Amino acid sequence: MNRKTILAIFLAGFLGSMIGVIGTISAQAFLFPKDPGERAIVKEEGPIIPIGEFTLNLQGGAFLKAQISVEGMNEKSEDAIVSKKAVIKDRINTVLSSKSIQDVQPEVREKLKNELVEQLNEVTNNNVQDIFFESFVYQ
Known part of the structure; x- marks a missing residue:
């Protein structure tokens, strides 16, 4: 070689x-x-509680129609969420109606979800772990 x-x-x-x-x-x-x-923390799935449909005006004249459910922390949290449903709906209405059409775009929707979870946890003593938009239409 x-x-x-x-x-x-x-x-x-x-x-x-x-x-x-x-x-x-x-x-x-x-x-x-x-x-x-x-290591990744495995989150425990809680009960999914339907809250209802919301049709409201956004800031700037646009409108939003959304079907919303929340996920409780555990089985016990379902009672806390259901008993506060009227307050939860009011809080969701207040948060969503304060937003503009730019605040509900898909790119920033996760931020909106986090804000709603934070607001709902104030009402339910930290019994909400997630929020789901089953439908979400804006114009």
Whole structure:
């Protein structure tokens, strides 16, 4: 064998080893977090409670029609949510009617959901973990 062949074999082996090392390190970093606290928290699913349909005017003259349900934290939270349904509807109406059409666009809808969950948790003593727009039409 000449020098070029030996050098090519050596470089191929070296590069293959480096790719293997880098791949192993990358896989460990993504698959095995350093701290157990970094692992994804599995959220417990709670009961889904329909709140109702909302048809209201947005700021600036547009209108919104939405069918909304909320997810309780656990089975016990359903009673707290149902007993406060009138207050929950009022709070949802207040929040949604204060928004403009830009505030209800798909790109910022998650922010709107978070604001509604925060407002509803004030009413229900933190018994709401999520809100669902079953239908959402604006014009």
